[in-house]
Amino acid sequence: MTEAGPHSPLDETAPRTRVELVMDALRERIAGRSLMPGARVPSIRVMTETLGVSKSTVVEAYERLVAEGAIVARRGSGFFVSGHAPPLALADLGPSLDREVDPLWLTRQSLEAGQTMLKPGCGWLPASWLPEEGMRRALRAVARDPHAPLAEYATPPGLPALRQQLAWRLAQHGVDAPAEQIILTDGGTHALDLVCRFLLEPGDTVLIDDPCYFNFQALLRAHRARIVSVPYTPSGPDLASFERVLIEHRPRLYVTNSAIHNPTGATLAPAVAHRLLKLAGEHDLLIVEDDIFADFEDEAAPRLAAFDGLARVVSIGSFSKTLSAAVRCGFIAARADWIEPLIDLKLATSFGNSQLAASVVHRLLLDGTYRRHLEALRAKLADAMGETIRRLTQAGLEVWTRPKAGIFVWASLPASLDAAQVARHALADNVVLAPGNVFSASHSATAFLRFNVSQCNRPKGYEVLQRAMDRAQRAPAREAALEQP
Template identity: 55%
Template sequence: MTAAITAPAAKVGRTTHVMQYVHQRIAAREWQPGTRLPSLRSMARHQGVSKSTVVEAYERLVANGTIRPQAGSGFYVAGPLAPLSLAEIGPRLDRQIDPLWVARQSLDMGAQALKPGCGWLPADWMPTEAIRNALRHAAREPATLLTDYAAALGLPALRTAIAQQLSQRGQPVDPRQILVTDSGTQAIDLLCRFLIRPGDTVLVDDPCYYNFLALLRAHQAHIVSVPYQPDGPDMDRFHQALARHRPRLYISNSGLHNPTGASLSHHKARQILDLARAHDLILVEDDIFSAFEPAPSAHLASLDGLNRVIQVGSFSKTLSASLRCGYLAVRADWVDALADLRTATTFSGAWLTQSIVSHVIQDPAWPRHIGLLRQRLAQAMSRAVPLLRQLGLEPWHVPPGGMFLWCRLPGALDSTRLASLGLQQGLVLAPGNVFSLSRAATAMLRFNVSQMDDPRLPGLLTTLMDQAGHMAHTAGIAESSPFMPLPHRS
């Protein structure tokens, strides 16, 4: 927080800043019509201003019709909402590192850039020779494979292969319950179109995968978050959110959670399922990292049998992000309706892509490839943890596998500032607040351990943290509050 300024102009600026903050939360669909605003004292503390400044800001917002007072209760968002702008999914001051910016920078920066903040494995870890073999195999198929639309539910051989792999890990699924999609992201988008309407409440973790937030805002959902712990969501807060907000969906990663790397415990998985039944909650399990688990964690779909749980899968992390292919495993009576919706929005998938994916994942070498990925990730994790600790970053949790480490910066460093400085040096970082609906992860960074072996990285991170620390000291920024308590280490 900047040092106190008492000039009248400063108060005007702070009043405007509070008003902008309220407008941004409303524009991002985080605060829907009827949402109660923070109390005067709470907003003053959050924004680092006086209570009188918040009073003035709220009075102006009442005057222009943005909010309305309710005697004895507080202030509430008025309606209707303005048209959605994805450019406003985050506070304006953080625009340069909002979720969509992080995705664009990771995708658009050249091969020479360092990308410890990206969400995929290095190219030389991928089974490129198996893909080339599958391409040669596809070239010998009938011409219709190269020219026609795919079937509405997807290539039958691929759906069967997916069902067999799910069954092998203890989740029996009929191929008729599998809908092939163009990606895991498209699968979640279809579910949002199918299951929610504007204003419906959806529950997410805090932190969570940043594109969950972007997609839900695009669908004009009311998003509520629950703090995430090393064994799953905070169950007291989860229960409170269900009782208070009556959400339609809960979207999460059960295994190797993004961004924390944590995994859901069996105890909490059963609690979630019990609460879902009691509160008529649908559970969307984004399961794209399960192949990296050294041992299977508690998967909601396995425990539920696809009754109240919908599972999302993808091959972008294990096979190729260029071959866009994902799937939904869903209750049988929803498959046709979802296929109709997919046809209405994208008409069809690609036979060629589905044929290549099907050929690769049915090859006898595929299990060996997955085993090698697990081994390489374990080795990368064993190198990354001591490296980051040596640099002063502390993992919030050291996961048993996977690619992600959720780390706290030392001292008063701000991950947003660090990410902005890093971009100037060709370094893509993933600052904590893009994953946090509450924006309480200022001190956190997500690291991808598979992208951290470049020898330039330690020196560059050290230089950037020194620069960010000097800038924070110069600006008089106070130390940020911690996102969540670190587990004790013996």
């Protein structure tokens, strides 16, 4: 027997508690002005009968709303809408269609998307693909451990036991990095930010791939770096263009993914890696290798950090993509003489990293949960990759390269359609796509979209994609007709 009856307005399939659903129902009425400031809120008895939930559920929901300031309690009179309601936010009623399609467009749309929206353009796995029960067990185990540091700051470099584990894991990819050359961070972005703070001055030139992970651009702009880009091919950066950029612009730093490239899914070829490192040495170029997708691989692809031995390459990683975005845990592996100044920067800017997150990740690595999760996940992703490519090809898109592993497919639209227009049409239909120019510093990926295969398993996504393409195809014809005298 459940609290909500067969005709209850509450959606029992939604991943929220009944208390939260009651709160949402009342918030919507307040936001929509059907309950104005000062108006009496439906009584607990009325709300119980209307929503088909228990009295205790409504009481707890109302108490939480009082704590938020959305409603007020008056002894003997009931509950009332607060006198100063928050301003009506139209942006909360639907997707932000008018936001400029810039490097942060996709981040904002994906994170702000409602729970009913599909997100084939986002950069993470669905929660159902992650080891949530294993995470809960690890959290409980850490909480029960009398020696677990639940109330203390982490040591400056981070939990020693986890750094030792990371040293072993890096060795599996050919990267020789002892624990003393590894620093824990609060995720991959924190790691990249620290490295940029350490290596860059405002005005320095930084080289990126075209296309590349969009947040590289956003973060580098925050550091006031000058950005130049080089075309990326299915085997790595175009070496002729790479050498020309080194000669003409003398960049200080090159930021890239090499094992599984974002957004293309390509893998760096060994010959390209060797030539790239030779050019880097000749032109005094430092390299940051963002390797956060490493654990999606069945077989390790070439790593610049492995060939280079961390002489001029810094390797960064994270568990956000494979384990949990909520448990922020990343790392930096760098040459020995850079470790102390990097730790000083870490202390100056964040004072440390999450000791609790590091302890949870370490436990998941030790008890085999993470290994078993990855084995199942890789198989699942391989199936999803094949099915996504098949469906996209049927829809008329051309896949740029077939990735060997990972979550991304880079594909071009037919008939030279504008991916930004297609993405805006899809967003109006509650589907978040990833237009190519979000990833391109030169804006040369107008016809491309990035697809996350783990988020492409719903027929509706392909139906909306097709409708969005049809609308974008008809738009020029309508504009031409309007211009006719």
